Amino acid sequence: MSSPRLLSCLLFAAYSALSVNRHRQMRSTGYDLGIFEQAVRSYAHLRPPIADLKGPGFNLLGDHFHPILVLAAPFYRMFPSPVTLLVLQAALLALSAVPVTRLAIDFCGHRAGVCLGLAYGLSWGIQQAVVFDFHEIAFAVPLLARSVELLARRRWSAAAGWALPLLLVKEDQAFIVAAIGVYIFRQGHRRLGALVTAAAVAVGALAVLVIIPAFNPHHSYPYDKTAGSISSLPVPVTKEETILALLAPTLFFALRSPLVLLAVPSLLARFWTSNPMLWGSRFHYNAVLMPIIFIAFADGLARMRASGRVAALRGARVAPILALIIAMCVPQPLWRVLDPASWRVPEQVRAAEALLRIIPDEADVAAANRIAPQLTGRCRVFRFLSEPTPQFRPEWVATTGAPYEQSMIADLPSLGYSVVARAAGITIYRRTRTVLRDSGRLRRGAG
Incomplete structure (x- = not known):
């Protein structure tokens, strides 16, 4: 087995262990693992991608344009579990290390290339995606890694062919595809570059202006400059710190390659929004930038080697090793898999799992995140908090009793719910046949 493939297999094992163990310990969330499981589960049964956590009967194509999720449906049909999505994501992210490592070996030599590929696999952008549930963006990472690898090898048509499927991953990938088109155009292949750029603009505009509003209950695109702003949460880092965090793992050698410019449109789009969560280094938002940054790193080192200067040659040999040392020294979620204590499932979690078995299969449940x-x-x-309401009352409710849930919990008796069981910090309610007061009128709760 070649070094890139072996490295990919090792990363797959580590990523899978981290994300699956996190789910076993009930640290995954409805936003977003639950939402994507609902959509993929619908696809697996040949239905539209309904995600009730976003709202009763909500078609997830009214949130983002990600038809590529259909590819997850066959795997989910065979293994119907949220774990399937976590393992699939781990496989996709690990697969992206193959083109990155392969290019690094060809451009920098075997030892330096393997070090660079491992530094990529351990990069914070990838790890943050692994540790936070499942997202459709996992499909983009290997596609982008292969496309940018081909750009570095000056194989323009093949690079365009691998870039265009990104438009089916999520509407914001149009920024990166357009950048790839412009890059190809600037390299002298104007017709191909113009076609790729035009396709990106057309599909992106179609998704944002037509497709998503058509499925959205408000008939609009829900993510404009101000939509989704989470002003009550602290900003984890500034925009400048995010840029620094992206470039520092490459010792800033990525700046020696024009390929690094492919990351600019996507970053500008994120920084333009008023949602501070999109500016920082947490969650999955930076995963698609990692292949660009690290392939630019390898390309920048190759340009240094080509210069023939002694200092440049020495720097090109040492830089990947230093990058790997930096990646290994920075505290990251992946190191948890080396801690035996992290593999133990707490008794409280086991008690919670037993409690949730009270709720029968196929039941309607309003559940905490x-x-x-x-x-x-x-x-x-x-989603508990959005539901139940006087107009829509699922039969079951499961809460954690968190402070932000208290107001809604206090309303449950008036909506016809009573406690069924309580353990491990979870309380389960069930709708009962009681007389309710709703806007001054008596209503008989449904059984």
């Missing part, structure tokens, strides 16, 4: 992905594989799950 941390509980939702434990139920989405076998129940129709709604």
Whole structure:
């Protein structure tokens, strides 16, 4: 087995262990693992991608344009579990290390290339995607890694062919595809570059202006400059710190390659929004930038080697090793898999799992965020806080009693719910046949 493939297999094992173990310990969330499981589960049964956690009957194509999720459906049909999505994501992210490492070996030599590929696999952008549930963006990472590798090898048509499927991953990938088109255009292949750029603009505009509004209940695109702003949360880092964090793992040698410019449109789009969560280094938002940054790193080192200067040759040999040392020294989630204590499932979690078995399969449940992905594989799950309402009352409710839930919990008796069981910090309610007061009128709760 070649070094790039062996490295990919090792990363797959580590990524899978991290994300699956996190789910086993009930640290995954309805936003977003539960939402994507609902959509993929619908696809697996040849139905539209309904995600009730976003709202009863909500078609997830009204949130983002990601038809590529259909590719996950056959795997989910064979293994219907949220774990399937986590393992699939781990495989996709690990697969992206193959083109990165292969190019690095060809451009920098075997030892330096393997070090660079491992530094990529351990990069914070990839690890943050692994450790936070499942996202459709996992499909983009290997596609982008292969496309940028081909750009570095000056294989323009093949690079364009691998870039265009990115438009089916998510509407914001149009920024990167357009950048790839412009890059090809600037390299002298104007017709091909113009076609790729035009395709990116056309598909991106179609998704944002037509397709998503057509499926959205408000008939609009829900993510403009201000939509989704989470102003109550602290900003984890500034925009400048995010740029520094992206370039520092490459010792800034990525700046020696024009390929690094492919990351600029995507970053500008994120920094333009008023949602501070999009500016920082957490979650999955930076995963697609990692292949660009590290392939630019390898390309920049190759340009240094080509210069023939002694200092440049020495720097090109040492830089990948230093990058790997930096990646290994920075505290990251992946190191948890080396801690035996992290593999133990707490008794409280086991008690919670037993409690949730009270809720029967195929039941309608309004569940708290941390509980939702434990139920989405076998129940129709709604978001507790949004549901229940006087107009829509699922039969079951499962809460964690978190402070932000208290107001809604206090309303449950008036909506016809009573406690069924309580353990491990979870309380389960069930709708009962009681007389309710709603806007001054008596209503008989449904059984």
